[in-house]
Amino acid sequence: ASSIQTMQEIERSLKFKKIPAGSPNQDELSQMTATFNRMMERLEESFQSQQQFVSDASHELNTTLMIIEGYANMLRRWGTRDEDIRKESIESIYEETQRMRTMTQQLLTLASSQQQDSGPYERVELVGCCQQVVAHLKPVHERQISIFTEEKEIWLDANLAKIKQLLVILLDNALKYSSEEIEIWLSTDEKDVHLRVKDYGIGIPESEIKRVFERFYRVDSSRHRKTGGTGLGLPIAKAITDAHQGTIRMESAEGEGTDVIVTLPQKQQERLSLQ
Template sequence: MKLRTKITLLSSVLVMTILLFVDVTVHLLFVKIATRNEREVLQNKWTEIIAETGSAMILKNAWGPELKDELSGDTILRVFDQQSRLLYEVSRQSRFKLGDIRFDPSQSSQLTDVQGHKILVIHLPVLSPEGNQEGALEIVEKWDALENNLNILDTILVTSTTGAMLLSLVGSTILANAILLPISSSIQTMQEIERSLKFKKIPARTHNQDELSQMTATFNRMMDRLEESFQSQQQFVSDASHELNTTLMIIEGYANMLRRWGTRDEDIYKESIESIYEETQRMRTMTQQLLTLASSQQKEPEPYERIELIGCCQQVIAHFKPVHDRQITIFTDEKEIWIDANLAKINQLLVILLDNALKYSSAPIEILLSTDEKDVHIRVKDYGIGIPVGEVKRVFESSC
């Protein structure tokens, strides 16, 4: 079942339950209030009649002719003695039987059903002039007005409840659509990312700060982090591939030197073996970095050490000499330049810059080292084709 259907059904059922509870409550309250009002009217009316007629006249059935004028066609009057024995009953034209109504002097009034009709029964004591109870008067009235009013009330409640339920169903559908609209947009964006394998953000609703907006903002931040991580991986793989290729070229150059002159020239033999060993160590370091990148995306601080920059540059230049017969010169006013940096990263930077200079130029290459109060500057200068002005700002972007 879709979430839209669940929201519509649950909200509709909740509203229907509330409406049914309200309908039942209104029905019961109406019956209670109407019964109380009718009881008070009848009690006040017959209490006055009893006081005017007197207990002796009532018990002897010596009512005047005006008694029947007080009785409607749906009212029966019954008189009981002190032992709750029926003495007599009076009615004008009763249209129902009292066989189902049992006299109970302990109840002052009750509303009951007889033959499908609402019957209101009221008990009043018959007191002597001294205040002693000598009997009881029971007024039984068929309450057609209550039945009619209840029918009208029930019709109104059923009609209004049915209309409210239909409106609730429509409102629940509109509510579900309004709630799920940003979720549907998020799903479409995610599916598009899955199909195109490109990073894309969900349009944010800046005017709203509800939970859906928070979910959208969280998703967009996650996309930013994933894109940044993906680009970092691409950059690292590109740089590592570039450096591995350069390292392999250096190893290949020294291997050729060993094959040609290594057996005859001991100095060349030692130099080649030492350089090959250093390059394999660099390859091991890069391999370890690749494994670290694959096992964890957490950025850990690179270890820094004290490095003499001029000697570092000379060492990198020495590695290129067997492969490229080109002049690479260091220009600096300093005898020594010490910096705190990561040696592997400095070597990687110099290898990339020199490899590009060797690849895209044929003239001698210059390395310019200078210092000021706070910084050390490394410049690699070649006389090649150069970089177009419009592409300078993209020089640090990955080429893969």
């Protein structure tokens, strides 16, 4: 009866509670209780993370709006008389709205990548895909980006648009935090494909490496406005690799550079549809 009471309380108050564990000999019931409690834990974690996300997103957008409002006020008061103030205000308002547009698009990307898997899959050739992305980025940044691989072609089941987006995010990060050449290393084994993006930039302290995949986390928040970062790039990269049943991790040494290593399965198992 206490199990049912707890469930009814959860339903009524929408608060996460656990069922008290019964005596160990009620096998099926104790398994159900353990499963239910694990589910409650996961729901609570997910709920708290969503709340944190909403509060972080509001804070980020609010900061941008406050800056825009400040400059708009300056324009109203002195814009007609002072040419320098007018230029600075218009430039800053434009920059902040661009930031906000980027952030809003990224928030939408994150929201949609959490609601669905990455299908439909197609056969994607990774070496050519990397060459294409590099060809797009090189003229913009005028920096050396080299691709190293022993394979002529590397095929995998993937969503091509998402893989390109993943590459752009990783290269964009490397370009922001380094001024040397950037390297892409591609390799494959019996079942997986390995993609490594290597830069020789400022690196990341070891204590912070785990947190870079958290939404809005930035290693140095004072620096992100200068580099234009939103703290959403790597979380989107992680959402893309998760959706492809892959993994992403980072290795870094301060002052020496950073490697981001992505592993993706060559073949996607046809997963059972839940519909």
